[in-house]
Amino acid sequence: MIDRLQELREEALQELEKASSVKDIDEVRVKYLGKKGPITEVLRGMGKLSAEERPKVGQLANEVREDIQAKVEEKTEEMEAAALEAQLASERIDVTLPGREVKRGARHPLTAVIEEIEDIFIGLGFQVTEGPEVETDYYNFEALNLPPDHPARDMQDSFYVTDDMLLRTQTSPVQARTMEKHNGVGPVKIICPGKVYRRDDDDATHSHQFMQIEGLYVDKGVRMSDLKGILNTFVKNYFGAERNIRLRPSFFPFTEPSVEVDVSCGICAGEGCRVCKQSGWIEVLGAGMVHPRVLEMSGFDAKEYSGFAFGMGVERFALLKYGIDDIRHFYTNDIRFLDQFKRV
Amino acid sequence: MLVSYEWLKEYVEIGDLTPEEVAEKLTRGGVEVDVIIPRSEGLDHVVVGYVEECQQHPNADKLNICQVNTGEETAQIICGAPNVAAGQRVAVAKPGARLPGGIKIKKAKLRGERSEGMICSLQELGIEQKLVTKEFIDGIYVFPEEAKVGEDAVEQLGLRDTVLELDLTPNRADCLSMIGVAYEMAALLDREVRHPGNDFHESEEAASDVVSVHIDVPEDNPYYGAHVIKNVTIKPSPMWIQNRLTAAGIRPINNVVDITNYVLLEYGQPLHAFDLHRFGSNQIVVRRAENGEKITTLDDEVRTLTEDHMVITNGTEPTALAGVMGGAFSEVQNDTTTILLEAAYFTPSRVRKASKDLGLRSESSIRFEKGIDSGRVEEAAERAVSLLEKYADGVVLKGKVHEDYRPKEHRTITTTSERLNQILGTDLKADEMLSIFRRLRLEAKTETEDRLVVNIPSRRPDLEIEEDLSEEVARLYGYDRIPVTLPEGITTPGSLTPVQKKRRKVRRYLEASGLHEAITYSLTSKKKTQQFLLNDVSGTVEVSLPMSEERSTMRTSLIPHLLDAVQYNQNRQMNDTAVFELGSVFIGEEGELTRQPEEKTMLGAAISGTWEVQLWQGEKTETDFYVVKGIIEGLFEELQFSHALSFTPSKKGELHPGRSADILFNDRNIGFIGQVHPRTAKEWGLKETYVFQLDLDLLLTEETNTLSYEPLPRYPSIARDIALVVNKDIPAAEVKEVIENAGGTLLKNVTLFDLYEGEKLEAGKKSLAFSLVYLDPERTLTDEEVTKTHENVLVDLKEKLDVELRR
């Protein structure tokens, strides 16, 4: 009996070894371990054995079962692993094929510039204010210290729609309107982005429509040095911490003193190159201390309050930031142009 | 203003600075030098030569063979200029010279004859055609007798010089003169200014014996003076005057005209020389013109004047347009012997008016308009008189005739050093400020309590208030030295308004949805203001004197220019375009505008071509109505307005009648969506294109509830799907609405998941399949309850819309 069991174990293990599918294994398992299998049969004859032999045979029979069962499991695992292996192999894809494209649009570069600048000034405590594009002569010129006969009106030939209404030539009228609303009580800290219009023929550097951002800070005791501080902070935020500003005297009717603000050239770090026309500096802003007449006209007491104002061309900032060579690109809306600003 | 470096040296010591350094100083000081122009870079080996002989070339009619003494030798030069002749002093470019046009001079043979150089015209030496005297414009230049043979011709012509082109701001009219620039330079360098001499002899006869002057309107003309110079000879002015005029961009004419121009440049004082014999009377009367009065100006144009303009007259007819241009008949000519020299101060606004109305600008009007130095009129006149005596051989009559209404008081500005420091954020002592004012030649003194009193000379009319003085202090002290501080007042948080935030949200959503932001022009054609309107517009906003019809009217819709953008891209093989724009449209009034037009912020979009493509997977979605509608639905969800959005068929003429809808927000029309009508698309040359436009002002000013969390369901929901057979013309939204109403509170969600139209159905029918989800948040629903409600739904559908279940 013991021999028989040993024999059966050998046979079963050999058959299992030969098995080439899960089905084969299962057949072998049923054949040897099933209720009608030879081991059960052997055990049925146990009654004939002596009381001494019985446990030995029983134990062996269990061992044989366990061995076969273990082999079955081992073999099944092997098979399943192989099957999985085969499945994975058959499921292999070309990972170098392109992924499904996620459709994305893009921000207009001028919007990107405006929002970036807005965010910097919001961080400095400014509000963003807006106003009408068709303005009255009063707000566009007179309230900004440009009476009808002022020679500086020549600097900006404008589109009039009636005798005293025009397409605004600057966004400063928003400043005048906002100051009026404050009824002579500061502080006023605003930036005004928006479209402006001037009678210019469109070419690579001129556009009859363009965008400006003007800023205003009015409070008690505001100094020119504060203007320097705010613009310095802005320029370092926008262009980079290594950039510096330089002020040059200039003239604007609504500020006194007035300055042009240059930023050190980012290409040559001030050494002089083609971009900065060998000067090491690039003109980016106009600014100055708000003219007392402008303060007074807008309801502020110029003895108590002072302030500064500044203005910048959005196109110019975009040209500098992205190295664009023609201002008309901003308004042609060529998809190949716009698409490049997905990354901003 | 063109400033010759060599000329400027005459008034202020700048010899130790290069022209580039002078330019840098001026620019940093507030007088911007736009361009630095070297007048003759690398122009050498050009000398004054004497033409000893001049014979016709044996083999060429138009060429001459000249023997030219160049000081060291006599060279044979072939010259083709018509005006070459023996006995002339000419500019000879010797072999080795390189002329500004790039020509390199070499020994050569011309038609068999050797030529050892070139006799030059002024143009060939780099002088602009428009600055060359008429006499020499078509030929070579001939030096006057005074030129020494063998000398450097470039030097003789004043070309060893650099010109600085100033870009002056309107307040710095004082720098429209050499002396003005010299004052500026002297202040920047802390040096002295030298005025030119103006000595002359006067005859016994007095000017007042010959002529009188009367000013009719002193406000327009506070000062008018005239000198009389007799026995003048009209001839070319000396070379140095001609050279300086050329450097400043003014063509030499003759000695008298050149001298008035020279003094104009030197002092910034416009002068006018009349021929007294042609003047027509012995009285000068300055008055307003009469309406319709005519004058023929120096340029031979007949000008019709109005009473806004001012004229110089001989008592009867105008002889000059005051401050702008002289009249033709009293002009100085070659036979002129007696000159009436006008030196006046006309008010800026009066001259500006005439110059603007008549479209006539001159060196004179430019200066009067911006304000000349009223205190230097006489000095400038005397300078011109002294030059006329010297270079026109004139006899100067004693004294002058004049009327003078100029204010005698000088302006003073009183301030304190504390105030100026407060404006600038500096900490300068009164002494330092006084020193700056001294450099600027502004007389200043301190009074008690730190008070500064500054006298403003007439040459600086731009200095009016304390702030102007602070600017003078700042620019001379140096902006670089002003400290960098931050404001010390109340700090305030910066932020965007809710509308601005939502506007950014709209942009972000559309970008993420695959649309590119476009920005188009606000000015458009009249025709384009009549298309794609959200509502009828009461009127349009038109600009007076538009630059073109295409840019004549403010837009009333964003769509036309977006379609232009689609077309632009299609014309460049970019067929898949999806653009949006956020911008204003402008609504005027019927008839003339009486108030500012209404400006509405719109959101517009135009989408054409393939919407989505996965190339190698072979999947492709073409843009259709539902793609665009989905974008709008998503936008409303983003803004939390889904519940208030609905669509209803639209009747807009520019849209496809079967594929367009009005967009309703709380049942109010706020936009449209649809396929561009094939007829309209054809006009534009567009492929199938879809558009939408929304009134963003209405949408973004609507209050939004703050987003609050809805508890997750604790009980299971039960879903029932139904397929319905519906009459084709019943919109799906109507079916859905009936379902929702009948389903009551238990019905949580209704989703359309299938649409079928085809032969399996009776004609005129379509099948719609909906998935209905029932849920009670408080308990588990039973099947019976759901079945009961569901049956109500089916009954209502049958009763209200004659809808059957699909078998």
Ligand SMILES: [Zn+2]
């Ligand atoms: Zn550079």
